[in-house]
Amino acid sequence: MAEKILIVDDEKEMRHLLKLCLEQNEYDIDEACSGDEALDKLLYNTYDLVLLDIMMPTVDGFEVLKKIRQDLEEDIPVVLLTALGDTEKVVKGLNLGGDDYIVKPFEPKELVARIASILRRVSNKRIKKECFTIHDLVFYPDHIRVTYQDRVLPLTKKEFHLLLRLANNPGRVFSREQLLVLEWGHHFDGDTRTVDAHIKNIREKLKQVNFQKSVIETVWGIGYKMVEEDSS
Known part of the structure; x- marks a missing residue:
């Protein structure tokens, strides 16, 4: 079964680009255009990884990440999407529990490689945790x-x-x-x-x-x- 990834970004073109890139690598993709929609989807669905844009209106990526770590799935991997030069935001996101980050505009091969690496680590942990x-x-x-x-x-x-x-x-x-x-x-x-x-x-x-x-x-x-x- 293909791993399921939730893309959270308020920019439609960015979501489309990410979806296209990941579907070509046989991932199952779902989308959310806002922080509120992402939290709603996370409440009622199970995902293997979340691609989360930091800068979104109303409920930003930081708030979504806090909710994921405090109230929702306990250990779902989260990869942050950030603009070039947003070092402070990246550090803040990682400190809040982000697993990795990707700088926009991104290189598709790097994105796929990072996601594959994280999912492998998670899979290995689950295998080791037999009970x-x-x-x-x-x-x-x-x-x-x-x-x-x-x-x-x-x-x-x-x-x-x-x-x-x-x-x-x-x-x-x-x-x-x-x-x-x-x-x-x-x-x-x-x-x-x-x-x-x-x-x-x-x-x-x-x-x-x-x-x-x-x-x-x-x-x-x-x-x-x-x-x-x-x-x-």
Whole structure:
């Protein structure tokens, strides 16, 4: 499956040029013409990398980057697009969590090489991270499996991905609507009771393996979150 990249730039011609360059290298491209549109797309879609213009009206690239690092996908790579000579802005962007930068006007070969390099690094990290643990639950994403004290939770594929979504973002509140779109897609012909039913099933299956902790918290009127682990 082709890696999916979000291009965020208020200049239509620049977006078109970037899209053309990347599609020729078999990347799947989505576009946003403003910071607000980018944040909306990031909320309801999953991307492998974001190409982010720093200087945009209203919500600039810095604000988008802050939101990505603080509230949205925790480790999605972000490549900053900047004008020649904007050294201070580049430094600020990198300090906020940017992974790399490209100076406009850009050399297509350099752009593709930088993006390929970043995606390789990310892919290698994911391969090395075969499993992770939270609240004594061990997640094996590649095998769609969760265990507790060596007992496998009898989760369906959809239940697994819903629980994984929460476990990857401890403390973050997801609305029912967000979870419905993220896990079932925009075109799912159902309502938010589907999410409630799946959460109920997950909780019951946790009890089946004698997991006693209450780690999926209902945020009344909004949705659900995975309780953060006690660091003490």
